[in-house]
Amino acid sequence: MNTKRLRDGVDLHIINAPKFKTNLMSVYFNIPLKRETITKAALLPSVLKRGCAKYPTMKDMSRRLDDLYSASVSAGARMKGDGEVLFFTAEYISDKFIGEKLSTQIAEFLHDFIFSPLTESGGFNSEYTAGEKNNLKNAILGLVNDKKAYTEFKCREAMFGKEGYGMFEAGYAEDLDDITPVNLYEFYKDVLTSSKIDIFISGTVDDETIGDVERILGSAFEGRDASYIGTTVAGSDKVEFKTISEDADIVQSKLCMGMRCGVQPVGDEFYAITLASCIFGGSPFSKLFANVREKLSLAYYAIARYSRFKSVMMISSGIQTENYQAAYDEIMLQFKKMQTGEIDDFEIESAKKYLANTYHSLSDSLRGMEDYYLSQCIMGAQQSVDELLSGILAVDKKRIVDVMNKVKFDTVYFLKGKSAGEVE
């Protein structure tokens, strides 16, 4: 990846990978994660998608994209540690298959979309705003439809509270009433002028394309004194271990356990915890899979995932209600083994190879590469995928044990379903 600073606080990143049939062109706005703005941030992309000055209805937008060889545009908000990014991404067929400069037209479309929203009397279109508030409300309430995601969120919320990292990405229904077309537009104007901007162009990219993106899209952003939002990792010095149980009308109970790890996103400890979480619960030969599922037949899935930004590990499994204690005890036993070093060389070697495969695969996905490099920029890390991987491959058992001893259980969240006898 190459980066070109266009203005203060505005960067253009170029990933040239001509093996793909499509290109990606994206704009990211880095904004802080705050209770006052999280709902607005979730609402904004959907209001913008309803129409802009040049393409005032969804139909006009869609038809224009159809004309651009059915390009697709996605827009939304994504949490990145203690910050979030608003993103606008267009994916379109590479110019080489079309014989015309599609990139230029896509840059123009994104420019219209971002800089010329449909407005009236100092605010966004009121009908669109109202409609999208209702849709967002449904999406927020819809969290409960996916029991696994719901339980994982409730666990995270119990760990971090309703501020910052403990918040729900889609925002809060009760905050919607106070959002008006005018204050949402004010928020957007502020985002446009004051946030750190990252523009990406990936795929088959030549100098002319880069020039076009710079001229059409890049030059529209004014310089600004803005930087990325830093993240404070979840410390593991003082942790109060708590268990929360919630009853639900479901046949399979969901168990989620959240841990604080206190590991910085860049450095040797990060390599160690990445490998450790893979051995513990990140593959089909992990300790959790081999024991909770294969040996004891307690679950169909039992996994552990590590979030790099915040340094949180989450275990997730679906079990029969009666088996709560058996699953809990087995997870704790396997965790203890990670801390005492009951890990054999085969597990370490396997996890290293598994991660090598995962990281080498990144170069086969434009979206994967874009997200990797964006995250690196936000974390202030300047590693290539290969450098990161060689850090992981150098980890030995002692470092795994050391880092696992920093990890502290914070919350067990149990979404308790019906017992076997109650199921018809």
Place this chain on the structure above:
Amino acid sequence: MNIQKITNSELGEEMQFAVHESGFRVYVFPKKGFSKYYAIYGTEYGSLNRTFTVPGEDKEITVPDGIAHYLEHKMFEEEDGSDAFEKFAVTGASSNAYTSFDITAYLFSCTDRFYENLDILLGFVNHPHFTAENVAKEQGIIGQEIKMYDDEPEWCVFFNSLKAMFHNNPVKIDIAGTVESISHITPEILYKCYNTFYNPANMLLVLVGDIDINEAMKYVDKHISADRNLGRVKCTEVSEPRERVKEYIEQKLSVSQPMFRAAFKDNQPYMTGDALLKKEIETEIILEAVFGRSSDFYLDLYERGLIDSTFGTETDIEHEYGFSLIGGESSNPDAVYDEIKRALDKCMSSGIDKAAIERAKKVLISRDISLFNNVESMGNVFIRQLKNNQNPLGYKKVVEDVTYDDIMGRLREHFDTSNCVLSVVKPV
């Protein structure tokens, strides 16, 4: 070995293929410049194949529901007590398997040691090892898999629509079976299914990546002997009435707002090759033109708040079954259902906008080009097309050749508004 090639210069893609003397079909899509390799090894066997005759026996048997999926889980078990995941752990490959209505597939992706992984894949799928003990062990795991789906409203609203459409077609039966049905599975029945459907002539291998087909064939020779060729297993044709079972089906679950599917059954089963592909493409063009993001329907209902961005369409048209679904979430599924029927009736009486059809064709072609970005997607889509005797590099041509009259004919045949179904999941 006779290796044949098909190329598509416009796409810059190629397919190489060979038929092994066992009847086993092998396809390679060379992808230079990609880090990943992908292998998918499938048998034309899924939840639909519940009644069949074991080769060498004369009586038809009916096996417990969910057995194809159960077999898939048990294939990973090895004689020495280990499992195939452990073998892939040595090479670092990421492996998995799935069972659908009509395919069971075993797969891996890797960035290194491809032929070694291929050796493992062909090895474990050709060496079944079922014992009373290891079969019993799986009951708990699959029991939890079934229960997980019981709580997934999207899965329930989908499967209920099949139950309301089909009388006899086994597509209406849950792929994993029920906790009760899988309790009847024994090693003996598993071996009967294995010996019938896992014969080389009933299976195919699709490889995507920077792969040499001659090298790959060496591993095929190693694991597959010609004398196991029992021919492609003929499916038992099921007689299915044209009429739906019932128009409306409802279930209450813990959800925030209703989810729905309007469903249309396909009444022209047992097609194959380009005729089957053409039927699928005609159906997709109709769904895209009438209900897609650029359609008048979508815009109108979205603006009225009847649908939101969860609204979408899908069609699944295969040799042994077929259906189309239109749905999402809505506070008023009945109203959306009426609008869907009205929109289709209008198309039947006054035709579909020709510009919308041209746009829909472009959408399909562009989706097909994008498919070649991802080695896994290629393998997953192509194994279906190859099973159906279609050419994965010839999709665009079939789309272009579809005429307006073809589309109108398909509309009248398939989207019969007096024979459709509404499946709804409502909040408790």
